[in-house]
Amino acid sequence: MNNPQTQPVVLYVDGACRGNPGLGGWGVYMQLADGQEQELCGGEPDTTNNRMELTAAIEGIKACAVSQPLVIWTDSNYVKQGITEWIIGWKKKNWRKADGKAVINADLWQQLDQVCQNRSIEWHWIKGHAGHAGNERADMLANRGADQVKTNTGRINSPQPAASLNATVPEADAPAAEPDWLSHDPLGLDMLHEQEPDELYAADEEWVDEVEPKTAVEQHNKEQQLEQANPQNGIQRTPAKVKLSGKRQLILDTETTGFSFADGDRIIEVGVIEMINRKLTGSSFHVYINPQRPVGDSVTVHGINDAFLQDKLLFEQIAQELNDYLHGAEIIAHNATFDMNFLEGEFLKAGLPSLKSRVEVTDTLALAKRKHPGQKNSLDALVRRYEIKQRDRTFHGALLDAEILADVYLAMTGGQVTLDIGGDQSSADGLSQHRQFAGRFKLPVIAASNQESQNHGQWLDQFSEKNGMPALWRTVFQ
Incomplete structure (x- = not known):
């Protein structure tokens, strides 16, 4: 008989924040060693998403015996x-970053470090809003914790039991999962980290929603640049400078108020440039949008503040023209699930048909991970890898990022695209002259030595251990 004290407790922890900073909640869903379940939740009236994520982990660990092994799943x-x-x-x-500045949320990091001492804990990342039952339940509890604070108009200082053991969650309480644009991906690339560390974390180790604001001078300069680029506060459409025939590819990027349309975040900028036959036509679409909600801490990423967006058009006012521009094209985006989920939500909210049936989507992040497995594949990392012309990316602008992505896509999918073998007519025996020529040569095959094979196997083992999953190429090709 298994000893419950040696069987791990599985914890799903999650945080939520409405405004960031704003009303927040945290939730813990626990699967106990004896098969029972337990739920905890709480919140604060004025906090951030990161603080709620940390608090969920702290409270979940504190609720378990020190001798109990833990397996913790977080989408953060x-x-x-x-x-x-x-x-x-x-x-x-001494709780300072490489630049000498104090670590943000150091008080909670110190608490988390303290409660982890002398414990056996396995930490795992899980994709949020992807239909994983444990994560969805923790997310529901985090929102319940925020609701409790709103009802009580005060801080919940200790974990509150959310329900009795083995309680069931009413179907109506479960949040609807965001549509996963790449859920059909046969290689499961969307289940890996959608973004790499140097894309998700700013400057040092901090999450982008915790980056300290730019100086007033930098912010003023950014606002002037935005005003000069968009004097009429409307849609900027640039016609094609060259006429090309062929399939339209649209390199697209968006800027948003946050990370989840389902949580109320909205698009504030769309930038699209057109390419046909691997040539940029000069045609582009660019617009700033009033999200009708504060941009919050996302201003530190894109530099677009509430004052600038106040007189801009609403999405429903630009939806039809953007819809017409995108219709029937292949959309190329980096971490396409993010952009396409937002666009899908915005179009449906504006009363237009689903975008899914009217465009194709290519995710350059998925392409990069397949081409460069185990490496950083953020847009910045790819710019460095392919030696793309450097541009000022102090702020992430949608049109600028689309232009950079176009260069990256062409470099990543480069080489000879179309073979000019028009004169390569078939001979009497059915083989083209081109194939006959190629058949005259036998390429040498150099096999790996036993030592090289052994070293490669060890590297794959280390990769699997670090990422918590088998190496894809070993799984597929063994």
Whole structure:
């Protein structure tokens, strides 16, 4: 008979914030060693998403015996990376970052570090809003914790039992999962981290929603640039400079108020440029949009503030023209699931048909991960890898990022695209002259030595252990 004290407790932890900063909640769904379940939730009236993610982990661990092994699943890379990697350097620097600035949320990081001492804990990342039952339940509890604070108009200082053991969650309480644009991906690439660390974390180790604001001078300069680029506060359509025939490919990027349309975040900028036959036509579509909600901490990413967006058009006012521009094209985007889920939600909200049936989608992040497995594949990393012309990306602008992505896509899918073998007519025996020529040569095959095969196998083992899943090429090709 298994001893319950040696069987791990599985915890799903999640945080939520309505405004970031704003009303927030945290939730913990626990699967106990004896087969029972337990739920905890709480919240604060004025907090951030990251603080709620950290609090969920802290409260979940505190609720378990020190001797009990734990397996913790979080959809926050900020928490997972922080407690397993960054915290080592922070402690050595007396809770300061490499630039000498104090670690943001140091009080909670110190609490988390303390409750983890002398425990056996396995940390795992899980994709949020992807239909995973444990994660969805934790997300529901986090929102319930926020609702409790709103009802009580005060801070919940201790974990509150959300329900009795083995309680069932009413169907109506379960949040609808965001449509996963790439759920049909046969290689499961969308289940890997959608973005790499240098894309998700700014400057040092901090999550982008915790980056300190730019100086007033930098913000003023950015606003002037935006005003000069968009004097009529409307849609900017640039016609094609060259006439080409062929399939339209549209390189697209968006800027948003946050990470989830389902949680109320909205698009504030769309940038699209057109390419046909691997040549940029000069045609583009660019617009800023009033999201009718504060941009919050996302201003530190794109530099677009509430004052600038106040007199811009609403999405429903530009939806039809954007719909017409995108219709029938192949959309190319980096981490396409993010952009397409937002666009899908915005179009449906505006009363237009679903975008899914009217466009094709190519995700350059999925392409990059397939081409460069185990490496950083953020847009910045790919710019460096392919030696793309550097541009000022102090702020992430949609049109600028679309232009950069076009260069990256062409470099990543480069080489000879169309073979000119028009004169390569078939001979009497059915073989083209081209194939006959190729058949005259036998390419040498150089096999790996036993030592090289052994070294490669060890590297795959290390890769699998680090990422918590088998190496894709081993699974597919063995």
